[in-house]
Amino acid sequence: MSASLAALLDGGEMLHMPARVTHARRGGIRHAFAYGVDYLLLAPERVTPCALFSHNRFNIFALHDRxxxxxxGSGTGAAWARSIFARAGLTDVTVALMTQPRFLGYWxxxxxxxxxLRGDDLLAVIAEVNNTFGQRHSYLCCHPGFPPIxxxxxxTATKVFHVSPFQDVRGTYHFRFSLSPVSAAIAIRQVDGSEGLVATMRGDLSRATPLxxxxxxxxxxxxxxxxxxxIYWNALRLKLKGAGYRPLPSPPDQEVSR
Structure with a gap:
C-alpha cells in the first residue's frame, strides 16, 4: 500500500485485521489466555460497503453507528469521536475506527x-471500553499539543471503569500503540501494585475484500x-481458581477521561 493510511481510509477503503488477542492476569491468582479475533479498520464517514459488509444495515458483517x-446503544459514531477530539483541541483529522463488527446482527x-490520523501519523486515540453489564466508558490517549504517537x-490513564468482576476499579492503564498501513499492535497494561493485567492485540492489515x-x-x-x-468461559475459569467477585459499582459520571 503506497498511499498513507489516512488517504486509504478517506478513499473509502476498509482494512481487515485477523488479530491475536492475549490477556494475562498478574498477582495472587494468575490467569492467561489467547484467541484470534477479526477487527476492521475504517473511516465510518467514508467507508464503501461491499457484498458481505454494510453500514447501518444488516449483513454478515456490519457497522452500526449507534x-x-x-x-x-444510542451512539452517534464518528460525529461523537470528532467532537471529543475537537473538545481536546484536535481538528482537521481523519477519524477512523478499529473495532469488531456486528456478525449477523449480533454486537x-x-x-x-x-x-x-493525519497521513500515517497517529495523533490521538479514544479507547472505547464496554463491559458485559451494559456499561461504557472511554479513555482519551494523546500527548499535549498532539505530536505523533x-x-x-x-x-497513561487512571482506571475509573468497572470491566472485570474479579478486579477492583483502581490503578493505572499504560497504553502503547503501533500503527502503519500494513500492521497494527496495541498493548494495554493495568498496574495496581502487585496486581494487574496485560492485554495485547496485533495483526497484519489488508484490504477487506468479500473473499x-x-x-x-x-x-x-x-x-x-x-x-x-x-469472556464468560474465562470468567468461570477464574472463579474456579478462587478469584473473588466484586459487585457492580456505579459507572463514572464523565463519559470520557484521561
Whole structure:
C-alpha cells in the first residue's frame, strides 16, 4: 500500500485485521489466555460497503453507528469521536475506527479504538471500553499539543471503569500503540501494585475484500458472539481458581477521561 493510511481510509477503503488477542492476569491468582479475533479498520464517514459488509444495515458483517460513540446503544459514531477530539483541541483529522463488527446482527466489542490520523501519523486515540453489564466508558490517549504517537510512547490513564468482576476499579492503564498501513499492535497494561493485567492485540492489515471476509466468517464463526462466550468461559475459569467477585459499582459520571 503506497498511499498513507489516512488517504486509504478517506478513499473509502476498509482494512481487515485477523488479530491475536492475549490477556494475562498478574498477582495472587494468575490467569492467561489467547484467541484470534477479526477487527476492521475504517473511516465510518467514508467507508464503501461491499457484498458481505454494510453500514447501518444488516449483513454478515456490519457497522452500526449507534453501537459506537456516545451512550451505549444510542451512539452517534464518528460525529461523537470528532467532537471529543475537537473538545481536546484536535481538528482537521481523519477519524477512523478499529473495532469488531456486528456478525449477523449480533454486537459486542470489549474495546474499540477511535483514531485521529493525519497521513500515517497517529495523533490521538479514544479507547472505547464496554463491559458485559451494559456499561461504557472511554479513555482519551494523546500527548499535549498532539505530536505523533510512536510505538515507544507510553500513554497513561487512571482506571475509573468497572470491566472485570474479579478486579477492583483502581490503578493505572499504560497504553502503547503501533500503527502503519500494513500492521497494527496495541498493548494495554493495568498496574495496581502487585496486581494487574496485560492485554495485547496485533495483526497484519489488508484490504477487506468479500473473499477475506468470507474466510474470516468460516474460520472464526460467530464473530462477536464467539468473543463473549470466550469472556464468560474465562470468567468461570477464574472463579474456579478462587478469584473473588466484586459487585457492580456505579459507572463514572464523565463519559470520557484521561
Amino acid at each position: 453501537d459506537h460513540g456516545g451512550p451505549r 459486542f466489542s470489549p474495546v474499540s479504538f477511535w483514531l485521529a 510512536t510505538p515507544s510512547d507510553v500513554l 477475506r471476509l468470507l474466510r474470516a466468517a468460516l474460520k472464526r464463526p460467530g464473530g462477536a458472539l464467539r468473543v463473549i462466550v470466550l
